[in-house]
Amino acid sequence: xxxxxxxxxxxxxxxxxxxxLYNLIVFALLMIGAAILMGSISVGVExxxxxxxxxxxxxxxxxLIAIFIGIGLVSKEIQRRTIYxxxxxxxxxxxxxxxxxxxxxxxxxxxxxxxxLGFYLALAIQNGKLEAxxxxxxxxxxxxxxxxxxxxxxxxxxxxxxxxxLSAVFTFCLFVIGNFSSDIRLFGQGGGSALLEKTTAIxxxxxxxxxxxxxxxHVAHNVRISGISIIANSSYAVLYIAIILSAAIMIFxxxxxx
Amino acid sequence: MHAIEISGLxxxxxxxxxxxxxxxxxxxxxxxxxxxxxxxxxxxxxAGKTTTLKVLFRLVFPTSGSARILGKELNDVSMHxxxxxxxxxxYFYEHLSPEELLNYSGRLFGLANTDVRRRTVxxxxxxxxxxxxxxxxxRFSKGMVQRAGIAQALINDPDVVFLxxxxxxxxxxxxxxxxxxxxxxxxxxxxxxxxxxxxxxxxALCDRVAILxxxxxxxxxxxxxxxxxxxxxTELTLENPPAAVxxxxxxxxxxxxxxxxxxxxxxPEESKIDDILAICLRGKVKVxxxxxxxxxxxxxxxxxxxxxxxxxx
Numbered sequence: 241x242x243x244x245x246x247x248x249x250x251x252x253x254x255x256x257x258x259x260x261l262y263n264l265i266v267f268a269l270l271m272i273g274a275a276i277l278m279g280s281i282s283v284g285v286e287x288x289x290x291x292x293x294x295x296x297x298x299x300x301x302x303x304l305i306a307i308f309i310g311i312g313l314v315s316k317e318i319q320r321r322t323i324y325x326x327x328x329x330x331x332x333x334x335x336x337x338x339x340x341x342x343x344x345x346x347x348x349x350x351x352x353x354x355x356x357l358g359f360y361l362a363l364a365i366q367n368g369k370l371e372a373x374x375x376x377x378x379x380x381x382x383x384x385x386x387x388x389x390x391x392x393x394x395x396x397x398x399x400x401x402x403x404x405x406l407s408a409v410f411t412f413c414l415f416v417i418g419n420f421s422s423d424i425r426l427f428g429q430g431g432g433s434a435l436l437e438k439t440t441a442i443x444x445x446x447x448x449x450x451x452x453x454x455x456x457x458h459v460a461h462n463v464r465i466s467g468i469s470i471i472a473n474s475s476y477a478v479l480y481i482a483i484i485l486s487a488a489i490m491i492f493x494x495x496x497x498x
Numbered sequence: 499m500h501a502i503e504i505s506g507l508x509x510x511x512x513x514x515x516x517x518x519x520x521x522x523x524x525x526x527x528x529x530x531x532x533x534x535x536x537x538x539x540x541x542x543x544x545a546g547k548t549t550t551l552k553v554l555f556r557l558v559f560p561t562s563g564s565a566r567i568l569g570k571e572l573n574d575v576s577m578h579x580x581x582x583x584x585x586x587x588x589y590f591y592e593h594l595s596p597e598e599l600l601n602y603s604g605r606l607f608g609l610a611n612t613d614v615r616r617r618t619v620x621x622x623x624x625x626x627x628x629x630x631x632x633x634x635x636x637r638f639s640k641g642m643v644q645r646a647g648i649a650q651a652l653i654n655d656p657d658v659v660f661l662x663x664x665x666x667x668x669x670x671x672x673x674x675x676x677x678x679x680x681x682x683x684x685x686x687x688x689x690x691x692x693x694x695x696x697x698x699x700x701x702a703l704c705d706r707v708a709i710l711x712x713x714x715x716x717x718x719x720x721x722x723x724x725x726x727x728x729x730x731x732t733e734l735t736l737e738n739p740p741a742a743v744x745x746x747x748x749x750x751x752x753x754x755x756x757x758x759x760x761x762x763x764x765x766p767e768e769s770k771i772d773d774i775l776a777i778c779l780r781g782k783v784k785v786x787x788x789x790x791x792x793x794x795x796x797x798x799x800x801x802x803x804x805x806x807x808x809x810x811x
Contacts, residue, residue: 246605250591257593321589325650328555328583329606330575496558498511 243331244339251343255309256350264308265351268301269358276362290366291377291460294359298352299384299456303415305351306344306388310395311407313340314492323497334489337396341485344392349385356381379465383453386477390448391415393484400492418448448480499569501658501689502531502554506563509549509713523549525713526563531691531706533657536684538700539693540799541710547693548586550710551662555583567658579607582656586663586693588647592636596627596646599635603650614653621649626675640667648676652683659683661692665699677702697795707795709802716802724798731791732765734774736783743781750774760786 255261275293282289314337317323326336356378364370394414398407417424421444428440452473455465509524524546531537539547552558554565556572570577590599597618604614622628625645635643644667651659664680665673680703683690694700700707701721708718717724731752736743738759747763750770755762765774771788778785 242608243606246602250602254591254593321585322591324555324557324583324585325588325590325603326606327557328578328581328585329603330578330608331606332575497552498558 243329243335244342247326247331247336247339248342248346251313251340252346255344255347258309260308261305261347261351264301264305265354268297268355271297271301272355272358272362276366280366286366287363288460290362292456294362295377295380295384295456295459298355298359298381299387299454301355302348302352302384302388303391306348306391307395307408307411307415309347310344310392311399311404311411313344313396314399315402315404315407318495318497321497327497333492333495337400337485337489337492341392341396344396345389348388348392352381352385352388373462376462376464377459379470380455380459382470383455383473386473387450387453390418390450390477390480390484393481393488394448397484397488397491400488400495414448415450418450419454420451421447421449422451449476452476499533500530500566501533501535502529502537502565502567502691504529504550504554504563504565507550507553507560507565508562509546509553509558510561523713524553524560527710527713527715529708529715529718531689533689534684534687535705536680536690536703537692538704538707539691539710540695540697540700540707540795541693542695544712545695545710546713547695547710548662549713551583551585551660551693554660579654580657582651582654582659584644584647584651584659584661584664587640587666588643590635590643590646590650593634595630595632595634596622596649597631599646599650600653604653607654609654617653617655621652624652624679625649641669641672644668645672648679656688658689658691661690663694664692665694665696673699697799701795709799711802717798721795724795732768732771733787733789733791734763734765734771735786735788736761736763736778737786739778739783740781743777743783746777746781747774764791 272294275290275297278289278293280286317326323336327333359377360370360374363374391411395407395411398410402410424440424447425444428437428444431437431440452469455469458465504527507524507527508522510520510522513519513521527546527550539550541547549558553560554567554572555578565572567577568580591602594602600618600621601614604617609617618631619628622631625648627642627645627649630638630642635646638646644664648661648664651661661680664676668676677699680690680692690703692703704721706718706720707724709716734751739747739761744754744761750765750767750773751763752766753764765771768790775785775788
């Protein structure tokens with residue numbers, strides 16, 4: 241466990257040194273700030289606009305951070321040959337992957353907390369105070385974090401098998417597809433072909449399903465998110481991440497460093 | 499139990515765009531290194547030295563054959579607890595200072611904070627980086643990075659230390675210091691396995707050496723034994739020998755070199771020395787010296803890695 245923590249701490253320290261991280265956080269905070277202005281010119285729906293734009297900013301910039309830093313986690317270590325030093329210690333390859341994942345998750349958690357604070361500050365500025373109903377917005381942010389955790393696991397998997405640029409492209413594509421995976425299934429069901437239906441059903445189960453994680457619209461309109469939904473999404477994320485990380489570890493176990 | 503046992507180790511890399519061609523980097527390597535020994539793996543660039551070390555640390559996997567370190571299989575990473583490794587041209591996180599690097603390495607070994615701190619102070623002193631302990635590695639010269647690399651390889655007080663080209667990038671003072679360090683490690687009873695293409699380092703440090711070329715083991719043994727393998731010549735120096743004596747000696751010698759009053763004769767067969775000395779005594783010739791010609795490691799090395807030998811091998 242100490243080894244995983246050490247690698248996680250190292251990955252966290254390395255990621256907070258990335259300049260792109262700070263640029264993205266600043267942009268996200270600016271977006272949230274801009275949402276106040278957008279809200280102020282939208283009579284009667286100020287809060288809805290602010291919540292929609294603010295939470296979307298947290299999601300999009302979190303995604304960019306997850307991809308930009310996630311893809312380099314393993315491939316950079318291989319390219320720079322720093323991995324030789326780590327794997328010559330009593331560190332298993334599985335511990336290395338888990339440590340890297342944990343390190344980036346800490347980074348994303350800290351970033352999301354900073355963006356969330358900015359978001360709540362914007363809400364407070366807009367309303368003059370924070371209300372009890374604003375706390376329910378945290379559920380949406382929790383779902384965003386779960387989504388980002390899946391994206392990090394996917395980025396890590398791609399980082400084990402390809403270069404940084406390809407990993408970024410693959411991860412981004414998978415994220416976009418993951419937001420429409422329900423539509424893929426619907427398309428197959430309406431196509432009239434058994435083969436198409438089966439293929440799309442398989443794709444539906446293999447690809448990450450981010451559709452249920454996007455509850456920004458619901459919370460903006462004060463629609464309550466059920467406890468079952470929270471448990472279902474949490475379980476889905478944990479299971480999906482476990483499968484993806486297992487695959488990453490299996491691939492990484494076979495990897496040679498010439 | 500041997501510190502290192504390598505048996506029939508072969509490594510082939512797949513090369514080319516489609517990875518269809520095979521390039522053999524190691525060819526049925528057999529080696530045994532005893533505990534407490536300083537062992538040198540010699541060879542020109544591309545001989546397979548780094549591949550051997552990478553296989554031992556499972557950075558690449560052998561095509562066939564096996565190896566054990568301290569009696570344990572290579573896939574048992576717990577064995578790394580007792581092993582230190584300095585990779586060739588080591589790369590570390592450049593933003594770390596030597597102190598942070600040692601702290602990071604120590605924690606990967608699961609050492610307690612107090613032990614890490616104590617070992618860090620000792621090792622930085624030992625490799626001469628105490629004053630630069632807070633400077634990020636990116637500001638270091640190659641030689642200083644090498645020193646930091648050696649320090650991190652020793653943070654766990656290992657029983658077996660693997661050093662891949664440890665003198666690389668070091669100035670003469672640094673090389674001397676690393677030599678002394680290796681000798682100190684031997685004094686502490688540790689096994690040191692290092693690869694080098696600098697023969698004088700091997701000659702000064704190693705109990706035994708192995709010579710690799712083209713992935714094949716060309717020779718292995720104690721330095722004195724290896725060097726005596728080719729030391730079949732004896733050099734006899736005479737002062738002003740008369741022509742008659744030289745004529746009489748002619749059947750026994752392979753070359754004659756005259757320098758002023760002295761004549762140096764090379765005798766290929768040691769068994770003939772008594773006869774030769776008898777001829778000299780009869781001719782009342784003054785014998786200045788009689789020495790076996792010691793083959794240098796360089797001579798031996800060149801003889802084993804020369805293209806002609808490769809073709810024969």
